[in-house]
């Protein structure tokens with residue numbers, strides 16, 4: 001890197017320009033080196049030494065490097081930290097470079113691949129139990145197109161939605177990487193910007209057809225223009241990232257927007273479906289229920305929970321399979337044991353198609369497919385097979401010829417590296433066997449030579465050794481060297497070391513050449529077989545992917561059955577009406593957490609229907625209100641995802657949209673005021689919830705002062721009851737809301753029970769009918785360790801407040817604030833009037849630019865000075 005314009009520096013900068021926005025891994029011998037800011041950034045993330053190399057513009061060039069053979073681990077950490085990496089490899093050997101451009105020629109380097117979070121296929125870089133989604137989004141005439149792919153398995157989905165549903169759609173997909181057109185103002189904040197022309201719908205359609213080698217996409221489904229535009233952006237990005245090598249892409253599936261229960265981002269976060277709110281899987285719903293034996297099963301389960309179904313038939317089909325496996329513990333245990341040993345063939349296939357497959361990946365496909373057939377044969381003998389299983393079984397068979405080929409061709413446990421060969425089984429290729437025999441016999445001949453030379457020379461310490469530089473050589477201790485140095489000894493001198501001298505001989509040279517030649521031919525033969533086997537697997541990619549999907553679906557059902565058996569869960573009855581009857585319901589996550597501490601979870605019932613569709617739930621803090629709300633939402637979600645539910649029995653009328661909101665507490669969320677967030681989220685419910693929706697509202701209105709909080713809570717309950725008419729559970733600490741029962745006929749009052757015992761509060765976590773009889777705030781404060789003197793003082797303040805309220809007529813005391821608000825509004829109106837008046841008076845045409853500017857300043861000053 002010395003000087004300003006060394007050829008290497010020029011090459012580096014040219015590659016760096018191509019790698020825009022990425023860290024550049026620049027291959028130098030056995031290392032990938034990073035320079036300049038890339039080096040600073042990577043050294044900090046990887047915690048490796050930052051050094052310098054040469055100088056640029058008079059300053060030392062910062063540099064750091066990672067060994068090429070262990071680059072994967074470093075890549076993983078950089079990707080996790082949110083970086084993207086361009087890999088620049090040497091694409092010719094130094095010898096080739098010299099031949100091309102003389103002794104000083106620079107080795108040619110090219111970017112061979114972009115490694116980004118959404119385009120990974122390597123086992124070490126992926127989480128086995130999580131899908132890895134790459135998503136492209138764009139807007140076409142007001143409609144959003146979304147294309148999503150998990151290139152580790154090739155699953156691809158296209159959908160479209162209204163502009164205001166983009167957030168919810170992305171929340172469902174949970175992408176690792178998002179790309180969007182650069183000129184689109186409303187693109188998601190995290191999106192990588194790509195050229196607009198990538199997102200042309202006709203080009204997208206053409207690319208899809210080309211990838212799948214079809215003349216029309218009709219066979220895959222009906223795709224709209226926005227979907228095709230997004231697909232175009234996605235495929236263009238994949239083409240760019242893979243430098244022309246397309247990863248595994250299965251035929252796209254059009255996702256209908258109402259085929260899944262709608263949940264927005266806030267609902268997903270608050271229900272902690274795939275991730276707990278404090279981050280990570282631990283404490284989430286999926287962590288509490290996932291009993292899948294395979295990574296592919298766990299990924300499918302996550303997908304199911306992210307998009308619960310709304311079609312009764314489809315839900316029942318899944319439940320029937322779970323039920324069948326639930327009823328037969330022995331079959332289930334056998335099946336799960338077999339599944340546990342199953343390799344992840346979906347992801348192995350992904351690597352193979354992306355050109356990053358190894359002999360081991362071929363072995364995994366072989367073993368997985370063979371096992372799938374055995375599972376199919378086993379299940380086919382069982383009676384009363386549910387319909388879904390009948391649909392899965394055919395996908396698990398087939399592959400006979402391919403499995404047979406792979407079984408004959410590969411050794412039982414093929415290696416991950418292929419440059420050393422050794423993965424093609426004996427007996428598969430006679431010529432290869434012969435080459436191997438030749439090198440084997442040459443090796444034996446060399447061993448024999450060693451014995452002969454010892455005898456001939458009388459030097460017992462003579463050895464034949466091998467190293468990477470000299471190849472085979474004869475080595476004797478220095479003191480014996482003279483005898484071999486004689487010109488007629490038959491040995492030629494090669495190297496003198498400190499205590500030893502090395503020689504060659506004609507016989508050794510010949511045998512070594514035989515080994516090298518046979519070895520080289522054998523490697524070439526194995527490589528050719530590898531290409532053929534890879535091609536055979538790629539040919540069958542769709543059928544293999546279908547097998548992987550069928551196995552994953554079976555695993556999910558077996559895992560769900562296992563979880564149900566473990567926790568004594570039940571199969572919900574799915575109905576078309578608007579009931580929600582859950583007897584003995586429990587919260588799967590809280591129950592599990594309590595069980596760890598040896599505590600028992602108190603089961604509770606929920607009974608909503610058309611006549612009684614809104615429950616207002618009061619009672620002390622920590623009494624179990626939130627838990628009750630969430631458990632019912634989770635039970636609905638689980639049931640529609642096709643899982644059994646933690647309850648004694650459940651009758652669930654299909655839910656089209658699920659909303660969960662928790663009143664803001666005092667931590668700041670996402671930079672907006674928490675109360676603002678609370679209201680934005682509440683507004684979304686009021687505008688989107690339908691009669692078929694289920695809504696849980698937990699302490700909404702808590703984020704502001706008592707009076708307007710109460711007023712808002714009041715108004716929200718009324719609106720939900722009168723306008724949305726959805727099923728709703730509303731938890732609140734505002735006693736005053738109880739009065740709503742007088743006017744809202746489908747609303748009923750409930751509370752979590754508590755009892756004061758010897759001055760302490762005992763929380764029973766039991767739901768009962770009727771309003772909460774009093775506020776237990778003071779008792780909770782005492783329970784929490786607030787000093788007695790403070791609690792006593794609070795008690796006397798409370799008494800005074802309650803007395804005052806009784807005299808002024810309860811809620812009316814709060815409404816006393818209203819005129820104040822009105823007065824403030826009036827003042828603001830007045831100011832607007834004067835400003836309007838002055839604007840009207842301006843004759844804009846008569847103003848010089850200078851005068852216009854002055855007028856603007858004056859107006860602004862007035863506005864500021866009259867601000868209330």
Ligand code: ADP
Nearest residue numbers: 600601602620621622623624625626627628765
């Ligand atoms: P609230 O919303 O009324 O303040 P939570 O639902 O947050 O109360 O519950 C507080 C705690 O009480 C929970 O963390 C849990 O430990 C316990 N709890 C809640 N519901 C139950 C239940 N049904 N059975 C046993 N313990 C419960």
